[in-house]
Amino acid sequence: MIITIRKATESDFPEVLLLIKELASYEREPDKVTNSVDLMKEEKDHFRCFVAETENHEIVGMAIYFFAYYTWVGKSLYLEDIYVKEQYRRYKIGTKLLRKIFEIALNENCKRVRWQVLDWNASAIEFYRKGGAEISNNWLNCTYDRDGILKFNL
16 A cells, blocks of 8 residues: 655545544543634634645645744644544555654654643553553643633733
8 A cells, every 4th residue: 555645735624623533532522623624714824734645635634733842842743633543554665654744744853742642541551552652641731622711810
């Protein structure tokens, strides 16, 4: 199977959104996706994504990322989501997507690549550990959604 890793284009947004929704279902949060193709187009200057495409031009995986600045280390790349359709797993597509992310991080002189994994996702944790990732148990997520931002009052 020939897989090409390439930058996502606007024309890919509908398929990328389907992958996002598939990922949300896998992560047991299907109703949490509020993103849309129109919003992705509106915010495309902030949208960085690679897709994994078969020789038949089917998009079977994605890696969405952004650049961040961490006070302890400096410029970093944050991998928001990496996902491969279930029937295409074990073809090294996730590895190819991660290699592309690391290539970008090196080319952009990033000091760190960081992402999160759900504590129950044993296969992903094993995959990341096998690749040498350091997985921390010390940090907890703190999140405010749009409504929480508006209601913030300490």
